[in-house]
Amino acid sequence: MNIPKNHLWLWLPFVVVVCAGYFIIPSNTFVQELVAFGIMSLSISILSVFFKDWRIYSLVKVLGYVFLAFFAFVKLSFYNQYGVPISSSALYVIFETNSGEASDYLSNYFNGTTYLLLILLLWPIFFLLKGLFRKNKFQEKPLKRAFLYKLFLLLAALGCVFAIHKKFKTENIPYATLTTWDDYLTAKKQLKDALAIPTSKAFTKIESKDIPQTYVVVIGESTSRWHMQLYGYGRETNPKLTEIKEELVVMDSVITPHVHTITALEKILTLSNQENKAPSPNGSIIQLANMAGFTTYWLSNQKPVGLYESIPTIIGSAATHKRFMATDDYNYDIYDGALLPVLAEILKDKSASKKVIFVHLIGTHLRYEKRYPKMFEKFQTPSKDLKFQHEKAIIQTNRYDNAMLYNDYVIRALIEQLRRQDGYSYLAYFSDHGDEVYDTMDFLGHNEYHGTRPMFEVPLLFWFSEKYINEKGSIPKDIGNRKYSLIDFPHTFASLSTITFKGFDASKNVLDSTFVQRKRIIKDSLDYDKR
Incomplete structure (x- = not known):
């Protein structure tokens, strides 16, 4: 043939x-x-x-x-x-x-x-x-x-x-x-069965103070501390937060365990960690708050892509109340300012005395120019610190820094809303991962194959109300350089929220006096500080 x-x-x-x-x-x-x-x-x-x-x-x-x-x-x-x-x-x-x-x-x-x-x-x-x-x-x-x-x-x-x-x-x-x-x-079915329901068998012997409390946990998106004025960046990308820097506890040596949202948040918000990637049963901090008597809210400015479609949505589905503000994809203008009136409405609601509000931002997600209103387009000329001075690097860096400037405005506005409540409260802010924006290599975005420092090194900061500080005492300012991985955030969250449970470890709370520095594992097996 x-x-x-x-x-x-x-x-x-x-x-x-x-x-x-x-x-x-x-x-x-x-x-x-x-x-x-x-x-x-x-x-x-x-x-x-x-x-x-x-x-x-x-x-x-x-x-x-x-x-x-x-x-x-x-x-x-x-x-x-x-x-x-x-x-x-x-x-x-x-x-x-x-x-x-x-x-x-x-x-x-x-x-x-x-x-x-x-x-x-x-x-x-x-x-x-x-x-x-x-x-x-x-x-x-x-x-x-x-x-x-x-x-x-x-x-x-x-x-x-x-x-x-x-x-x-x-x-x-x-x-x-x-x-x-x-x-x-x-894996997704297992996550739905374990994490999309209000409670989890992973948490037992839960104790919590029965006093009025309001806590806000803000989850950023694609925001690297390498472009934040609070962390020494050369541009004024955080003027609003810098104004109240003395009121903030700014942690300057924090990493995320992964540089993709789904894999990062699965570990940051649940008991999954490097020692036990798939704990059975698994539980999230939203479920923990539910079981501790809090009314919980999942307020997201990211498209859910259908109920239970993405892993962050699965985790957020355990909240008592869920609100997804964005219905368009990332190619459209999506501004986090849309969340502010919704948060104000939740804070005014007196039907629940114990609240935990999880706010999932669109943050500084690509496309950067779609993340801020025109009035925040401050940076239009080449940054003097930009390592790669070609046209695309200049344009994208300016857009990222403008998105960072608007993100600064949103975080400050969230803090001021909480301040006006004059209650027992705190706000915690971190980002799921960062982006490489021509900082260490000629590259834009994030992936674990390159896994650069700007992708892993993220902001973590806290604001506490006067009543909270008067009750628990002020947080020492000299702890900001503690090396910490967000993989231990469930224990930090529990400690700050006056919750204890079987298996709770105060030494994993980065703000606690008993804090113990551990290996910071990324991508499930690599020691970040030795790679």
């Missing part, structure tokens, strides 16, 4: 992986990636020649090419952007990404190399589509295939599948996607 020449189009994606991969894929994984993609190409090629009818053959050939070209593009563009193979953890984050974040990726991470790869892989489709409407000699005379030949092809295809299953699970993106998707759905 003669393989028709146009059948060789199916091997073009493999040729692109070989040629482009030589320059993009690191040498230690290059050969394995080629073998894995070659096996996948062979299996698709074998499948296509099983069809005798020229129309079906042509259609299968086009679909086979699109399949191979798509995964060649994903593989090469991921290597080009991050320098590492796409992993199950990356796929996990992708599954949680909505259309807005996908658009952010496309708008910020496409470059000349990416466009070239796209062109190389797309143009053959036009030639292949002609085969759907025009016969050639091969298509006019379907080849007779002997039984043994068909058996050989079938065994070869099964051999390809076996090789992928045994040796190339990680390198084969379709296989990895299917298996990771199954794991993802299982």
Whole structure:
């Protein structure tokens, strides 16, 4: 049997992986990636020649090419952007990404190399589509295939599948996607069953003061302390908070355990930590507050993408009252000032004497220019401290700093609303992770493959009312340099909120006199201070 020449189009994606991969894929994984993609190409090629009818053959050939070209593009563009193979953890984050974040990726991470790869892989489709409407000699005379030949092809295809299953699970993106998707759905169901309900079996022997209390926990988004005036940044991005700096406890050596929202908040807001990634039962600080007699509120300015759709939404669903302000994705103007009147309404409500209000900001999330009103567009010229002085770096840094300026206004406004209540209260503010904004490398955004300091180093600050300080005593100002990971925030939250439970450890409260500095683990296994 003669393989028709146009059948060789199916091997073009493999040729692109070989040629482009030589320059993009690191040498230690290059050969394995080629073998894995070659096996996948062979299996698709074998499948296509099983069809005798020229129309079906042509259609299968086009679909086979699109399949191979798509995964060649994903593989090469991921290597080009991050320098590492796409992993199950990356796929996990992708599954949680909505259309807005996908658009952010496309708008910020496409470059000349990416466009070239796209062109190389797309143009053959036009030639292949002609085969759907025009016969050639091969298509006019379907080849007779002997039984043994068909058996050989079938065994070869099964051999390809076996090789992928045994040796190339990680390198084969379709296989990895299917298996990771199954794991993802299982994990999500477990989270729903454990965390989306008001109470948790993880908390027992709970004690809490039965006095009027109002606590506000503000969760920032993509906000790195590297661009905050409070932490020594050269621009005045925190004028409002700087005015009351003497009233704040500012922690200046705090990290997040991950640099993606879903993986970070799963640990920061629950009992999941580096020692026990999947505690059974697991519980969140929202459930703890519920069980301690508080009325809880989850006030979010991020799109929920449908109830129980994202992990932060699952965790927030345990609150007594839930309010999602944003219904648009990240490509639209979303301002955190919209949360202020809602918080004011909650604070005025006297039906509950014990309240914990969780405020999830849009913060400084890409696209930065969509996070602040025009009146906050203060920074328009190049920053003198900017390491990379090209046009995109200048524009994006200015936008990020303007978003930081507006974030400063929002946090201060939240504090003033709480101050006017004149009650027993505190406000805690931290960010889930930061962004690299051309601070240490020529890069914008966040990912754990680069995992730079601005991505991991986040703000953590506290404001306490006079009544709170008079009751519990003032917090020493000389503790700001304590090294701390937000992975222990449940214990800090419990201690500050006058809650105790079985397993509570005051030494994990960064503000406590018994605080013990521990290894700060990131990405589940790396010691941040030794990497």
